[in-house]
Amino acid sequence: MSSVIRRAGILCACALTAALYLGQLTTMGLVGPDEPRYAAIGRAMAQSGDWITPRLWGRAWFEKPALLYWMTAGGYRLELGPDLAPRLPVALLSVGFLAFFWWRLRIEWNARIATYATAMLATSGGWLAYSHVAVTDLPLSAFFAAAVLLSLPWLARGERTTLTAAAGCLGLAVLAKGLVPLVLFTPVCAVGWRRARDWVRPLPLLAFAVCALPWYVLCAAANGPEFLKIFFLEHQLGRFSSSALQHVQPWWFYIPSMMLLLFPWFPLLFVVRGDKADPRIRALLAVVVFGFLFFSASVNKLPSYVLPLTPVVCILMATGLSRVARPGLAMVGPVTLLGLLPVIAQILPVALAHGLRAANIPWSQVTVALVLSGLLGCGLAVYARRLAPAIVMAMAGIIFMCFQINSFPALDQAASARPVWLREHPACAENRARAIAYGLSYYAGMELPNCLTLDRDPIRVVR
Numbered sequence: 001m002s003s004v005i006r007r008a009g010i011l012c013a014c015a016l017t018a019a020l021y022l023g024q025l026t027t028m029g030l031v032g033p034d035e036p037r038y039a040a041i042g043r044a045m046a047q048s049g050d051w052i053t054p055r056l057w058g059r060a061w062f063e064k065p066a067l068l069y070w071m072t073a074g075g076y077r078l079e080l081g082p083d084l085a086p087r088l089p090v091a092l093l094s095v096g097f098l099a100f101f102w103w104r105l106r107i108e109w110n111a112r113i114a115t116y117a118t119a120m121l122a123t124s125g126g127w128l129a130y131s132h133v134a135v136t137d138l139p140l141s142a143f144f145a146a147a148v149l150l151s152l153p154w155l156a157r158g159e160r161t162t163l164t165a166a167a168g169c170l171g172l173a174v175l176a177k178g179l180v181p182l183v184l185f186t187p188v189c190a191v192g193w194r195r196a197r198d199w200v201r202p203l204p205l206l207a208f209a210v211c212a213l214p215w216y217v218l219c220a221a222a223n224g225p226e227f228l229k230i231f232f233l234e235h236q237l238g239r240f241s242s243s244a245l246q247h248v249q250p251w252w253f254y255i256p257s258m259m260l261l262l263f264p265w266f267p268l269l270f271v272v273r274g275d276k277a278d279p280r281i282r283a284l285l286a287v288v289v290f291g292f293l294f295f296s297a298s299v300n301k302l303p304s305y306v307l308p309l310t311p312v313v314c315i316l317m318a319t320g321l322s323r324v325a326r327p328g329l330a331m332v333g334p335v336t337l338l339g340l341l342p343v344i345a346q347i348l349p350v351a352l353a354h355g356l357r358a359a360n361i362p363w364s365q366v367t368v369a370l371v372l373s374g375l376l377g378c379g380l381a382v383y384a385r386r387l388a389p390a391i392v393m394a395m396a397g398i399i400f401m402c403f404q405i406n407s408f409p410a411l412d413q414a415a416s417a418r419p420v421w422l423r424e425h426p427a428c429a430e431n432r433a434r435a436i437a438y439g440l441s442y443y444a445g446m447e448l449p450n451c452l453t454l455d456r457d458p459i460r461v462v463r
Contacts, residue, residue: 029418042072086134126261171211187286267333271320328388339373
């Protein structure tokens, strides 16, 4: 009977994951300034057949490496459409990584820790959000975390069998977003420094080189010093030290950002414990602390920059949760926060479109939601006890599913250019916010001019 229940639970978890990550990809049009630009570059690659030089509206665009553009171009070659072509490859990568995540953690620890960590990551606000938009942060995070996971046997037991795969994943992370994953990976090598020469054996070096270097070499050969200047100096080094990119934030910016990305699980940070005897835990803690300090020291800050740290944090929270004497009590905080999701669904469209200050926060509803969900959490702590984590994680998946169903249509209307394009088919981007203007150009299939620059003769946009 227990095996039947276990299989039924696995099937339900797989079905819920598929619904969470694949069921709402086209309910909301492309959002933000980055997603439509990246999608337009991928579409241009598919149409032109030039898979080396990224081009936005015919002009070379060297802000990011090619991996995401290739994924989008593949979606367009499969004729998936303007919304699904950029997003489905990212969502499939995310689901595949979650399966890999569980598998590797089960090998390194046990099924309970693997299930805790995977369920928390799969139902965390940040991982869910960035799995639904076609930007570079999810591919970077998935391949970087895979490289860390594949390094754990080397750290714990000196095994070198997975280092080649780890080096390949690290190379793909570099192909996703540049030099950042190399910096974030240094604590892993630092913890195992006595065997660091294992990484410079022929097979790991070859795997990294094959995955990371060909595009950089070919793009530099095709575009010369301009590519090296813009990509490395302006967008890699410049993001750390220059305010020209206009993402300047205070040093404490990533404290609330990490809480949002880990919502509703961040209260479990209090169960994280160090283990001097386990080099795996030391390395994971070092990756998180070093990464957090590194990004905090950077001049330019965006919440998505710390997304690569979230899988590592979920592992640490899961190992800590597996050791606590009263796991039900640890679930009170996450359950209480889950009660806020219906309220968040009301204010999120306005907040995303116009900023949080423009949103009318219903504080009375917030109070009632916190009290009721807090009481539910206390009840689970008393009566469910050791089953509480599994119950709460299943609840999180179901509640997030309802959240997506209810909020994505409103987000489409408030923060995406798709409804405007379908309704008006404008010939220019008149007084539009930057994100909406980029989105209109993407759906138009051409760069729409500012209305102030038009001649008197109207421009006809081909539908």
